[in-house]
Amino acid sequence: MLIYKIFLRSQWDAMVQQGETLGAPIDLADGYVHFSTSAQVAETAAKYFAEHSDLVLVAAQADDMGDDLKWEASRGGALFPHLYRPFRMSDVAWDKSLPLGASGHIFPEGVV
Template identity: 30%
Template sequence: MEKRIPNEGFVYRVSVPDEWEELQRTGATLGGDIDRTTGCIHFSDLDQVKMVLNNFFRGQENLYLLQIDATKLGEGLVYEAVKDTYFPHFYGPDRSFQPLPLDAVSKVEKLLTLNGEFSCSLLD
């Protein structure tokens, strides 16, 4: 089951340095290995970001949180059930696996860690 309505006007992407640099340098990215393997770019709603950080990025540094304007992703943004919750995934039109364009990024913040907790103004 899937839904197509974002909970707010934005979705969020935790980005590693190489991905953020590629996005700035080329104007687009297909994400990391998991995104390329699954054929979609994985996002989170704001209330899911800390869980994603703790489950998949614990111990990593130099991470960035990208705020993405969901309206710029159009019908390519789909919410899909993962266990008991829905996560936003970007496939592109007709599930053609399109890259995330830089112009969809409305804000970027470097994530800080303090006592093992991630923080930035978007999360606080």
């Protein structure tokens, strides 16, 4: 199953350069890297990235993260994937730009 992480372009560029990341400031504060499922990612984009146009959507295989990935209740009681280790480039299945359109972010076909 693919799970998704949204990055500001500068955060993504830093991850590519460093080979891994502990995430954005919210991830560092919470102690894990936040991910969303395909059913959750559009709401995540709208809630946390509504004003951002230069984003990168990154997909990762949940099964490849093993026991470091925990499914925990969050927004509305829904289970969200949380990674309790650095997110590594080797975890990335693909990355794509996530542009902002007139009515919200434009997701790649098949994601939402």
